[in-house]
Amino acid sequence: MNNKGPVSKFIQKHFLHFNAATLVDAAKGYEDQLNKGAKMLVSLAGAMSTAELGKIFAEIIRKEKVHIISCTGANLEEDIMNLVAHSHxxxxxxxxxxxxxxxxxLLEKGLNRVTDTCIPEEEAFRRLQQHIYKIWKDAEDKGERYFPHEFMYQLLLSGVLEQYYEIDSKDSWMYAxxxxxxxxxxxxxxxxxxGNIFASYVMKGELKASTMKSGIEYMTFLANWYTNNSKEGIGFFQIGGGIAGDFPICVVPMLYQDMEQTETPFWSYFCQISDSTTSYGSxxxxxxxxxxxxGKLDINTPKFIIESDATIVAPLLFAYILDM
Known part of the structure; x- marks a missing residue:
């Protein structure tokens, strides 16, 4: 505890019961995974990028405390939108x-609402569109194909968006x-x-669908990555629910059952932050x-579920892992 900062010490002192205690247990379990050499997957659902999780998640990435990310297309793009259009x-x-x-x-003003926050249509979506289209088209003209996130990486690293930056790039998890x-x-x-914009270009005959690598290719990439990186274990840290979590966690039973690679290890840690009520069929x-x-988790896999608001819990848990 001595190497921990004031936020972590506050958490250890006061988070003693119920969901608060589970947060501490999950954070310690996350640290244990890293200390034994295991890798960690973090999945982002909901609107965590619009909630500005990048302010702390970018540091988790820089400190190499996450090794692969699964996220929705919304989280992929909305972190960059916040980077270039924050004041709007x-x-x-x-x-x-x-x-x-x-x-x-709000719609007539070009303000798309996510709970209490409106994303500006013109300054966010359209500002990205003109630049990402050129990158898509250039790749197609060269006969090259990439994943959605790889195109976004190219967009960020090209520097074409720097003229629009409205926050420090160190607070963008996508930039990190x-x-x-x-x-x-x-x-x-x-x-x-x-994704909708790309589909519209395909429908207009301006781009080919094949220029964008598919979900099946994502799954095969993940299967190979898991196989090559699971020697010391791979943990699963899930923020929210839905496809961002369901898609990657399935890779283990796929490898074990469908590929008949029976030496495939289960996920070595599991934690989910969720405000979804435990219910039938959910x-x-x-x-x-x-x-x-x-066939996703073992009997002895450390398992945690923190039933709370991820916009509150995730920054606190990440702060603990960063010794803040």
Whole structure:
């Protein structure tokens, strides 16, 4: 505890019971994984990028405390949108009181609402569109194909967006990931804004669908990555639920059962931050033990579920891991 900073010491002193205690146990379990040489996958669901998780998650990446990321297409792009259009975002604390007419007024102003935060259409989406289209088109003209995140890495590292930066790039987790060329999977990328835009270019005959590598190719990439990196174990840290978590966790039973690679180890750690109520038929609300029956987790895999708001819990847990 002596090497811990004031935030970590506060957590250890006061987070003693219920979800608070689980947060501490999960953080210590995460540290134990890293200390024994295991790697860690972090999955990002929801709107964690718009919640500005990058302020601390970028440091987790720089300190090599995450080794592969699974995220939704929304989280992939929204971190970059915040980087280039931060001053144009609008916060609406009274969002619970909005009427349909109020919501329509936001649409007419080009403000797309995510809970209490509106993303500006023109300064965020369209600002990225003009530059990412050129990168897509250049790759196609050269006969090259890349994953969605690889195109985003190219966009960031090219420097074309620097003229728009409105926050320090050190607070962008995507910029940190691009600098390290961090492995990533982005399942269901097509349902994101940039995915929709790419599809529109395909429908207009301006781009070929094949220029973008597919979800099946993401799964095969992940399977190879897992096989090559699981000697000391790979932990699974899930923020939210949905496809960002379900897609990558399935790679273990796929390798073990479908590829018949019976030496494949289970995930060596599992933690989920979720506010989804445990319920019938819900994946996001399923307790970790259910994953044992699907061949994802072992009986003895350390398992944690923190039933709370990820925008509160994730920064605190990451702060603990960073000794803050």
């Amino acid at each position: 975002y609008k916060r609406i604390p009274e969002y619970r009181d909005l009427t349909p007419k109020d919501e329509w007024a 990931a691009a600098e390290q060329n961090l492995p990533m999977v982005v399942p269901g990328w097509e349902d994101s804004t940039m 994946y996001s609300g399923a307790v970790p033990n259910e994953k044992i029956t699907w």
